[in-house]
Amino acid sequence: xxxxxxxxxxxxxxxxxxxxxxxxxxxxxxxxxxxxxxxxxxxxxxxxxxxxxxxxxxxxxxxxxxxxxxxxxxxxxxxxxxxxxxxxxxxxxxxxxxxxxxxxxxxxxxxxxxxxxxxxxxxxxxxxxxxxxxxxxxxxxxxxxxxxxxxxxxxxxxxxxxxxxxxxxxxxxxxxxxxxxxxxxxxxxxxxxxxxxxxxxxxxxxxxxxxxxxxxxxxxxxxxxxxxxxxxxxxxxxxxxxxxxxxxxxxxxxxxxxxxxxxxxxxxxxxxxxxxxxxxxxxxxxxxxxxxxxxxxxxxxxxxxxxxxxxxxxxxxxxxxxxxxxxxxxxxxxxxxxxxxxxxxxxxxxxxxxxxxxxxxxxxxxxxxxxxxxxxxxxxxxxxxxxxxxxxxxxxxxxxxxxxxxxxxxxxxxxxxxxxxxxxxxxxxxxxxxxxxxxxxxxxxxxxxxxxxxxxxxxxxxxxxxxxxxxxxxxxxxxxxxxxxxxxxxxxxxxxxxxxxxxxxxxxxxxxxxxxxxxxxxxxxxxxxxxxxxxxxxxxxxxxxxxxxxxxxxxxxxxxxxxxxxxxxxxxxxxxxxxxxxxxxxxxxxxxxxxxxxxxxxxxxxxxxxxxxxxxxxxxxxxxxxxxxxxxxxxxxxxxxxxxxxxxxxxxxxxxxxxxxxxxxxxxxxxxxxxxxxxxxxxxxxxxxxxxxxxxxxxxxxxxxxxxxxxxxxxxxxxxxxxxxxxxxxxxxxxxxxxxxxxxxxxxxxxxxxxxxx
Numbered sequence: 001x002x003x004x005x006x007x008x009x010x011x012x013x014x015x016x017x018x019x020x021x022x023x024x025x026x027x028x029x030x031x032x033x034x035x036x037x038x039x040x041x042x043x044x045x046x047x048x049x050x051x052x053x054x055x056x057x058x059x060x061x062x063x064x065x066x067x068x069x070x071x072x073x074x075x076x077x078x079x080x081x082x083x084x085x086x087x088x089x090x091x092x093x094x095x096x097x098x099x100x101x102x103x104x105x106x107x108x109x110x111x112x113x114x115x116x117x118x119x120x121x122x123x124x125x126x127x128x129x130x131x132x133x134x135x136x137x138x139x140x141x142x143x144x145x146x147x148x149x150x151x152x153x154x155x156x157x158x159x160x161x162x163x164x165x166x167x168x169x170x171x172x173x174x175x176x177x178x179x180x181x182x183x184x185x186x187x188x189x190x191x192x193x194x195x196x197x198x199x200x201x202x203x204x205x206x207x208x209x210x211x212x213x214x215x216x217x218x219x220x221x222x223x224x225x226x227x228x229x230x231x232x233x234x235x236x237x238x239x240x241x242x243x244x245x246x247x248x249x250x251x252x253x254x255x256x257x258x259x260x261x262x263x264x265x266x267x268x269x270x271x272x273x274x275x276x277x278x279x280x281x282x283x284x285x286x287x288x289x290x291x292x293x294x295x296x297x298x299x300x301x302x303x304x305x306x307x308x309x310x311x312x313x314x315x316x317x318x319x320x321x322x323x324x325x326x327x328x329x330x331x332x333x334x335x336x337x338x339x340x341x342x343x344x345x346x347x348x349x350x351x352x353x354x355x356x357x358x359x360x361x362x363x364x365x366x367x368x369x370x371x372x373x374x375x376x377x378x379x380x381x382x383x384x385x386x387x388x389x390x391x392x393x394x395x396x397x398x399x400x401x402x403x404x405x406x407x408x409x410x411x412x413x414x415x416x417x418x419x420x421x422x423x424x425x426x427x428x429x430x431x432x433x434x435x436x437x438x439x440x441x442x443x444x445x446x447x448x449x450x451x452x453x454x455x456x457x458x459x460x461x462x463x464x465x466x467x468x469x470x471x472x473x474x475x476x477x478x479x480x481x482x483x484x485x486x487x488x489x490x491x492x493x494x495x496x497x498x499x500x501x502x503x504x505x506x507x508x509x510x511x512x513x514x515x516x517x518x519x520x521x522x523x524x525x526x527x528x529x530x531x532x533x534x535x536x537x538x539x540x541x542x543x544x545x546x547x548x549x550x551x552x553x554x555x556x557x558x559x560x561x562x563x564x565x566x567x568x569x570x571x572x573x574x575x576x577x578x579x580x581x582x583x584x585x586x587x588x589x590x591x592x593x594x595x596x597x598x599x600x601x602x603x604x605x606x607x608x609x610x611x612x613x614x615x616x617x618x619x620x621x622x623x624x625x626x627x628x629x630x631x632x633x634x635x636x637x638x639x640x641x642x643x644x645x646x647x648x649x650x651x652x653x654x655x656x657x658x659x660x661x662x663x664x665x666x667x668x669x670x671x672x673x674x675x676x677x678x679x680x681x682x683x684x685x686x687x688x689x690x691x692x693x694x695x696x697x698x699x700x701x702x703x704x705x706x707x708x709x710x711x712x713x714x715x716x717x718x719x720x721x722x723x724x725x726x727x728x729x730x731x732x733x734x735x736x737x738x739x740x741x742x743x744x745x746x747x748x749x750x751x752x753x754x755x756x757x758x
Contacts, residue, residue: 072099072107079107079123080496082116087123097126102568103589104135105495112154113495115147120154130157136494136589138299138610148180156184161297163191164277170195170211171276173204182214189215194274197222197266222267229270230254232289233282237303240632243643244677245303247292256280259666259680299610301643318671318678320655320717322700324599329698334379334737337454337506338694342552342596344652346698346738353701353713355754357729364742364753365427371418372396373451374504374692377746379739380457383430383476384422386746387464389415389440389450398731398748399446400707402664402690406492406499408443415440415450417466421478424740427753431478436468442490445501447692447733452504454550454735456514461531463507463514465489471507471516473534482534490521491546494567494589497521504548504592510560510575513537517564519547526551526564526573538578544568547591549650554597556581556619563595563602570595570604572621582621582636586613593646594694598653599672601638605660607647614641614651614660616675639675644668650694650735652702654716661704665691667714681720683712688725692733698743705732709747728752 075095078086087107091097100106108128111119120141124130133140142159145151155162162181169178178195192211196219199207212219233247233254246257247265254273256263265273265280271289273280282292291304329347330339338344355362371390378385392414399409416437421430440450444467455464461481462474471484493499505517514529519542527539542564549565553575560575567590569583588608595604602617617625621636632640644660651660658672665684670677684691688706696703701723702714709728715721730747737744742755 070099071095073101075099075107076101076105076110079111079116079119080114080498082111082114082119084119084122087119091122091126097123097128098132100132103494104133106132106141108132109134109139109141109144110495112141112147112150113144115145115150117147117149117153120150124153124157130154130159131161133298134495136608136611138297140297143297148176151177151180152183155181163187164274164279164296166191166195167198167274168277170199170204170207171202173199173202173207175206175210178207178210182210186214190268193219193222194266194268198274198276201264201266223269225254225267225270232287233292235289236306237291238306239301239303240642243301243303244306260682296610318656318718320657322655322716325654330379330739332379332381332740333459334377334739335458336378336456336508337376337550338594338596338650338696338735339738341554342550342594342650343598344650344694344696344735345654346696346743349698349738349741349743350756351698351701351738351741351743351754352756354724355726357727357752362726362754362756364755364757366750366752367422367427367429368749369420369746369751371416371451372398372449372748373746374447374449374733375451375506375746376454376735377737377744377751378455378457379424379737379742379744380459380476382424382740383457384424384737384744384751385455385457385462385464386420386422386751387418387451387453387455387466388420389417389466391415396748397446398449398733400690400731400733405446406501407446408500409446409448411444411450412439414438415468417451417468417470419455419462419464419472419474419478421462421476422751424742424753427751433474433478433480435464435466435472435480435483436470438468440467441469441488442467442492442502443500448502448504450502452502452548454506456507456509458509458531461509463509463531465503465505465507465516467503471514471529471534473514473531484529484534484536486516486518487523488520489518491519491548492521494545501546506550508551508553508562510553510562513575515551515553515562515575517547517549517551519544519566521546526562526578528575528578540573540578540580542566542571545589549591550594552594552596554602554619556621558620563597563604565591565593565595565604565606567591567606570615570617572602582623582625584615584617584621584625584627584637586611586615586627588612588645588647590647592648593650596650596653601672603651603653603658603672605645605651607645607662609647612643612645612647614645614658614670614675616640616672638673641675648692652695652697654697654702657716657718659695659697659702661691661695663691665689665704665706667704667720669718669720678718679720683714683722685710685712685725688712694735696736696738696743698738703736703743705736705745707731707733711745 075090108123140161142154142161254265271282294301329345352362371388373388375387395411417435420432450467453465473481489503491503492501507516524542524544528537544566551562551564571583572581588606588611590608591606593605604615616638625636649661658670660668667683668680687708688710690707693705700716704712709732711726713724732747734746745752
């Protein structure tokens with residue numbers, strides 16, 4: 001059967017390359033299909049009716065018109081690039097120097113972060129407030145800058161962040177920063193005493209010398225507490241989001257124990273302590289301590305003293321029930337990112353507990369792959385589909401590990417984007433199709449690739465999105481059915497468009513629709529296409545910055561709906577129309593994990609610090625389901641946590657438990673129906689200290705893949721037990737697929753099939 005002609009949305013007035021489709025929310029987007037491409041790649045014009053012509057004319061007239069940003073946004077943009085003449089012009093025109101964008105960022109914050117000294121000076125002279133915090137990191141301009149001249153300038157302007165930064169610099173032995181922080185009016189003596197105490201912890205004698213030179217006298221030790229004053233602080237404390245800590249006395253010192261990590265608390269008084277940037281205020285009722293507040297600027301967390309109880313063993317509190325997931329678990333099909341329903345679960349797989357790539361033990365096959373991709377493989381019966389992007393110069397550079405730099409990889413060579421089909425039983429390449437060639441229009445993060453999005457299949461079609469901006473649909477034999485231009489997929493930092501990190505949201509196939517979540521720097525949307533011919537069916541505009549999660553469908557009492565994650569809101573939308581059904585705010589600025597449905601709840605998480613929520617949302621959610629401050633559950637939210645959400649890996653619900661793995665390799669297990677924490681254990685070991693791949697599970701085992709290629713196998717259930725640690729002998733940032741008694745890993749150089757030999 002011949003496939004339909006390739007369809008592309010085109011904007012006749014576009015210049016400078018392909019442009020994103022222009023959809024009018026209340027119009028039928030089908031009217032924007034103006035041309036098609038036949039099998040010979042020739043373009044032909046379709047007959048245009050009068051109404052169709054008017055629709056096109058409307059679009060063309062709208063093209064030159066741009067919705068102008070608030071002038072305050074122009075001020076922030078100018079501050080970011082150091083455009084001093086533009087800044088002076090905007091300020092002379094009356095633009096508010098303290099205008100904040102949707103993330104609470106001001107021009108002063110931006111110029112300080114970028115180290116644009118003269119811009120910072122100009123803004124301060126124009127009345128910029130040095131103490132405005134952004135809404136993401138809760139940081140002032142002083143906390144964002146590394147430029148020492150800018151540090152002095154902000155300190156002299158009265159930044160209230162100086163005191164905690166003095167402690168941080170003293171703890172880390174940063175002499176130059178400390179000297180800059182001491183500019184202007186001398187800090188209060190008690191703050192200098194606290195900074196000196198931090199320096200003593202690490203033995204930084206040079207720091208103490210600088211501090212004492214400032215005061216002209218010897219700095220004493222912090223206040224000495226009596227045994228009674230320390231003893232009343234000790235105990236077990238719990239926050240509203242179920243985080244637990246212990247206050248203990250060790251070596252005649254008050255210490256805070258959190259996740260087996262011991263932190264010294266340096267006293268400023270009998271009830272106030274400091275360590276690094278944090279301040280701890282203990283709350284007294286009479287002479288009894290009832291709790292404490294942990295604060296860092298405006299970011300505060302309250303811990304209440306827990307009532308002593310005899311804890312029940314986890315197995316006694318919660319029973320596991322893995323069989324309840326069998327209906328949605330993969331057997332022979334892993335059709336999209338994280339398999340059926342994005343659940344990440346397989347059943348009847350009989351996978352080996354241990355394997356060895358170099359010795360070929362427990363390895364069914366291993367084949368080299370050209371190019372570089374962080375996309376996951378998918379499976380339909382004996383067909384395995386993978387995408388890749390091949391650099392003209394063979395560049396396969398990936399920088400793994402834990403680091404804060406958001407720089408893009410230096411890889412602007414010509415690329416070739418391909419979809420491959422392989423035989424699951426042998427690894428033989430059945431067909432290979434080149435979707436596009438060219439220089440990438442957007443750079444990639446050092447940890448990212450030009451092919452991050454996982455393809456999807458329904459057994460008749462295979463759809464794939466590449467960072468080139470194209471959405472492609474093939475049949476199972478590799479024949480191209482149609483393609484769509486999604487425009488420039490410019491994904492990167494919310495606060496700096498210069499950072500380009502690459503697109504990663506994967507398409508899904510449901511009820512003859514291809515649904516793609518396109519959250520980027522501008523023109524974000526959720527859009528659906530007809531899988532038969534690529535015709536746009538609906539598009540819903542999203543006021544969202546870049547995000548990297550994949551949409552997931554779920555069944556509510558209203559019918560089939562799709563849940564999406566986003567920095568501003570998690571949302572539910574009707575699958576047929578795209579109309580929004582509900583929304584929930586309170587997510588981190590950079591949202592990566594994919595939401596999913598399990599046992600009557602939607603699990604939505606994000607974890608870009610300091611905002612790390614976990615939400616368990618009921619399927620009948622409707623309207624604005626915002627939580628009131630301090631109120632965890634409501635009519636539509638079964639439970640939530642303000643801390644503990646993962647940054648990159650998507651969590652997993654398996655049986656009665658929710659498992660969440662942090663970038664640092666800390667695995668936390670919760671009782672999925674209630675959110676009660678069951679255990680929290682570190683799984684990272686040696687070089688396996690950073691995690692990007694999402695969790696998967698099969699036959700009572702969890703699989704946690706570290707970036708260095710170590711796969712930690714853990715027994716599912718309420719007791720933490722590591723069953724094995726196996727090596728892939730290559731970097732791996734993609735999530736594995738599980739089907740037909742095989743687990744597939746897409747590493748930097750290979751596709752590896754783990755399974756018992758048949």
